[in-house]
Amino acid sequence: MSNNTYESDLPFDRLDSRRRRELAFKQYQERLHIPTEALQKLTDAFIEQLELGLREKQRSSLLMLPTMVDVLPQGQERGEYYSIDSGGKNIRLLYTRLGKDKHTVEEEKVEVSRVPVELHKVPVEELFDYIAKRMISWSETQGCAIAERQRPVLGFCCSFPVDHHALDAGSLIQWSKGFENPGGVGADPAKLLREAFQRQGVPRVHINALLNDTVATLAAARYLDGPDAIGSVIMGTGTNACYIEQLGNITKWMPRYRARTPDMVVNIEWPGFAAPELPVLEEDRALDAESNNPGQQQFEKMTAGLYTGDIARRLLLSLAEDGELFSGAVPERLRRMGAFTTTLMNLAAEDATPDLARVGAVLEEAFGLPAVQTKPDIRREVRQVCVLVRERSARLIAAMIAGILRHLHRDRPRTAGGELPRTVVAVDGGVFVRHADYRAEVLAGVRDILGDAVADRFSLKVVEAGSPFGAACVAAAADSYMRVAGGSLNFRPPVHKLPAVGQSR
Missing domain, CATH: 3.30.420.40 (ATPase, nucleotide binding domain)
Incomplete structure (x- = not known):
């Protein structure tokens, strides 16, 4: 190479194979990593659709369903x-x-x-x-x-x-x-x-x-943590979230509804969230086209456990077809949808053994590649793809959580000069419960978006299998309310005077 010729000026096919792989992986890393500025724009888009979904039907990709759960446990039920x-x-x-x-x-x-x-x-x-x-x-x-x-x-x-x-x-x-x-x-x-x-x-x-399970998970955390618990996220095979909203902000439905309290849990139904700011890749579009519901639930297909393993498989397939992985040989099973589950992807992503032996075992189980034939550099690159796909999922979830916190003004003190509120979001689902690294990546994303001061007062609380306990807690709260009110479930006290959208509680 002459003194005035640079590597980036050379045709891709003239670089040695190792360097070609390094450049190819750098390109994938740039495509999968969502920088903080992009995350913040995605959060803004989510908040816009969330607030639109509270006001109008069918114009937001978020369904924003009122759950009628306007009585939540306070922790003193017995x-x-x-x-x-x-x-x-x-x-x-x-x-x-x-x-x-x-x-x-x-x-x-x-x-x-x-x-x-x-x-x-x-x-x-x-x-x-x-x-x-x-x-x-x-x-x-x-x-x-x-x-x-x-x-x-x-x-x-x-x-x-x-x-x-x-x-x-x-x-x-x-x-x-x-x-x-x-x-x-x-x-x-x-x-x-x-x-x-x-x-x-x-x-x-x-x-x-x-x-439903999101509301039940929130109720379980509400009983255990009190008013600091403001929402819940399910992250497993699928994903969804709910949070506690002021009734006065839900203006699209039942204007004559007479509530027991000034708040109601809203089921966001965020699997279908769509916005130009969502960083959709070619592999995401290909997965969507082959799914059983093409054109629907794009956000869930980029984040949830049913899909992320297959996104990693498609990325590995693209690299293999370009000749930059597995020495240009494409294992037949690498072409099969579902061959690489999210469980296997997480096993590979979390492999900390010196020779990445678990990655080798994963490649053998998923694609039939004998572990003795996969070199350490190939294993490192496979692990890197798995880490990047998982990190993208976590940062996308973080953007949505940050949006909920900002919408509820949990990113600012309640009073001038006061301290920021403590905020708890309950979480359940195998991806959250079984993978501490994933939870840490979500927390890091929230910190990137909202800053250290807010993140230091924010926590994700694992409420494993919280649905049945949460359902019992809501039943207990409703029962306690009825005893005090002296009525039945059909009892509706006078409508509370509620602040409008944008006003503080």
Whole structure:
């Protein structure tokens, strides 16, 4: 190379193979890394759509669904409560006794069991009969028989899409996750469960709360952490979030709704978030085109556990086809959608062994590449791709969380000269729960966007399997409220005078 010729001036194919790979990976790193300035613009776009979604229907990519959960636990609820969490192939049953001291649980019993496959398509009454029978028989074996209680209070966490009409009522919008039970769509899940208990000879069960897993996770943290818990994020196979909003800011719906409190939990439904600021790659578009719902839920496809492993696979495939990985040989299984799961991607990303032996094992399991044939530099490059994909997911989630905090003014003191509020966001889902590095990357992203002062007062609280406990907590809060108000779930006190959008609480 002459003194006046630079490497960047040479044709790509004239560089040696090692240097070509280094330059190729640098390009991918630049495409996958989201700098702070871009994150801040993405946060601005999210806030704009969030606030638009509160005011109008159909003009925002965020659904911003009112959940009718306007009574949340305060931590001083006490008594015995039950809950059922049913939203997929498993059901969780819970009995809890909330203690006399604030934020205490004196006793808790939980069961997790599979719903038999043969019940996925039977008439909906048969499915709910099974759920009610399981609760009755399980509670008997645990010494907390629901059938023996004078007035058992139960919260129902139904994580299928539901159009909520009240805290204890709603309509099933559609089945998902392999369920196709006739008679379910359009029916009220809480009513179906009440009627199932009646058919089993237990008519006194009082189902006073119907909610989904994001709201239940928030409620669990609210009971344990009090008012500092302002929202929750689910990050597992899929992703979603909710937060506590002022009712006066939700102007698109039910203007005559008479609430019990000035706040309501809003289900953001952010899987479908779309904006020009979202850094969509060619690999993201290819995955979307091959998915079972093309053109939908772009944000979820860039972040959630069902998809991020396949994004990494597509990046590795592009590098292999360009001849910059695996010596130009493309393993056949590398071309298969689903061959590289997010679990395998995380195993590779977290490999800290000297020779990256786990990466070698992952490549052998996913693509049939014998571990003895993958050189250390190849393993390092595979690990780097996995780290970059995961980091992008975490920073995108961080931008959304930062947007919630900014919308709620949690990035500024409540009073002039005061200190910043402490803020807790509850989190659940396998990606959060099992991977501390991922949580750290989310926290780092929030710090980049909102600064050290806000980040030092912010925390993510893991509430693993918090849905059944949170559902019981909402049931307890509603029960406590009714006892004080002296009414029923249909009781509505005078409408609170609420501040308009942009005014502080």
